[in-house]
Amino acid sequence: MAMADRILLGPGPSNPYPEATSALAAPLLGHLDPEFLRILDQTCERLRQVWGTANRRTLPLSGTGSIGMEAAFANLVRPGQPVVVAVNGLFGERMCDVAARYGATVHRVDHEWGQPVDVDRVLAAHPAPALVGAVHAETSTGVRSDIAALGAALRARDEDTLLLADCVTSLGGIEVAVDDWGVDVAYSGTQKCLGVAPGLAPFTISERAWAHRVEHPPTWYLDLGMIGDYVSGTASGGRTYHHTAPVAMIASLHAALGRVLDEGLDAVVRRHHAAGQRLQDGLVDLGLELFAADGHRLPELTTVRVPDGVDSAQVRGRLLTEYGIEIGAGAGKYASTVWRIGLMGHNARLDRAELVLAALRQVLRR
Amino acid sequence: MAMADRILLGPGPSNPYPEATSALAAPLLGHLDPEFLRILDQTCERLRQVWGTANRRTLPLSGTGSIGMEAAFANLVRPGQPVVVAVNGLFGERMCDVAARYGATVHRVDHEWGQPVDVDRVLAAHPAPALVGAVHAETSTGVRSDIAALGAALRARDEDTLLLADCVTSLGGIEVAVDDWGVDVAYSGTQKCLGVAPGLAPFTISERAWAHRVEHPPTWYLDLGMIGDYVSGTASGGRTYHHTAPVAMIASLHAALGRVLDEGLDAVVRRHHAAGQRLQDGLVDLGLELFAADGHRLPELTTVRVPDGVDSAQVRGRLLTEYGIEIGAGAGKYASTVWRIGLMGHNARLDRAELVLAALRQVLRR
16 A cells, blocks of 8 residues: 655644654664663753753653643642633643643633633632643644733732643744743643654743642652653662653654754744745635634644635545645634644745645635 | 664663564654554554454553553542552552552552462452452563463452553563453553554553443543544544544554564564573573573563672673663662563564673673
């Protein structure tokens, strides 16, 4: 059977950087091999640069992006604690679900999908929550929220509330500045702007949040204290085995981060911006209507309304079978009325933007 | 810097089958692409063959082997329920830790490390536990336990106790027969005898256990009901997105399983047996003493005592730097007095056995 070769322009995964693919297939190393530990340490250091943080506990967790969300709540929330979640899409919804499983008293602040998070409403939801969670780049709607403003407002009010940011679709694509923004804990996924296959969740946690963490969380696999003893080393300088690290995936992330930092973070952000702007302009030129609120659109993930009378699934199917291009359906109640088109990581390029515009023009006969 | 190329003869990871490596680097597919879903379905079907089960819920979980253990307890144990764990090594210890985190009242049955599980003692630990957990192939000691006998004894006593088997180091290397043995839930890792990089936990659960599961487990990422709606499909036949599947790793597992089934499960088991037997005979010929109890030794993972006066770490270091061969230290209190030598998956070969024997002979000057 012929091997399918797709151009992945949905909400993720995206096509990996070539360096990431090569590293996946490199000879495997043991998870305690000094060579691998060097790669692991460098990966954590590269992640610090991309996150914009000096956090000692900055590491790739061994699961896909959502495991980062779970690790955050499992290690930071105690039963009965108030947690405020800004919900402006599917991943804010998910935060409420996960927080509640770990016993939090969840105060959700609902927003219309397609709109960014309203900082004032989030602050008004509770006077002193243990944690506030918000999504930086909502994968379900293509909206960017102002985490810097949220962080500043929280810090101005009190010193105890922790700020959690979901950066699954932002890290490596648009600016993320964990330390400057006052973010205490953040997670991402490898399969979006970082340009690696899915399977790891880059994670970072501040010293402040670390000091507040649950000593013996209800999960073993995501016990950050135990994981930290392997990844960052123990107080005595050694490393304690926790679980077998996904060495091939980590080598792949290491290579992709090397590529991103060689290009330069600013240049990578500009590339995502240019590709997304061209796509959004081109979609409007085709007579289509963008979904996300103007001024808050992610360059790396564009949402566009399916024109009246057009069968969303049929168009996506034709793009896939005739052009080898994957774009995404909408999420939740917008499943059949919105498309999601990603230009992330290695795909954040003008040629990808032109290609998907040209293919859409053909399929929609515009 | 030169790329390290290791011969991985520790307790895992092992060197992947070439097919598994090629598949890792194949063009990436989206997690909802029909082509990928075909690969996922085939992977689950191939896993059923390797597990020896007709369980509908047989799938790769998105994490390394230990996530299988966590998923089992998270989805099957309710606070206060009695759970019996046979402890004859590190992974039995870990089961106690994980079970307790999910609220189980743990009745541990301790065995001397290096000895197999004593079925009668396990049965005597509690008259009617909700679940009994045991490790089929103890990675820490190189011991095989008789899960078939444990299953038969449990079934003869009552119909309600679930049987959990850790098959991380057995699946794809020695016989595993989930249905015949009366195992209700079992998990493995990809990086041992299955010959794939670490990152997935093959998992299977019987209808009986499924009916007993916790409807809304404390973990979101490992909520088997939600995962099943994506992997196995919903009752209405559709699939519901849960988390982004680690598509590259699943394609790699798919390829390795194809290789294993092409060779034939019986032949693969014979190959592991022959390689392990040669290694163990050769170690004895070198004057070394095997650690695991005679008659209960795993062919795929051999434990051997470090001779008196020999520095364990120095020998392992020389094997690594001079020969590119990784072998493992011991686990727990045997860290510096036992070596663990794996001949798993693609490494279950006579040439690997001869190579590590020859290198040990040189380094030990025997």
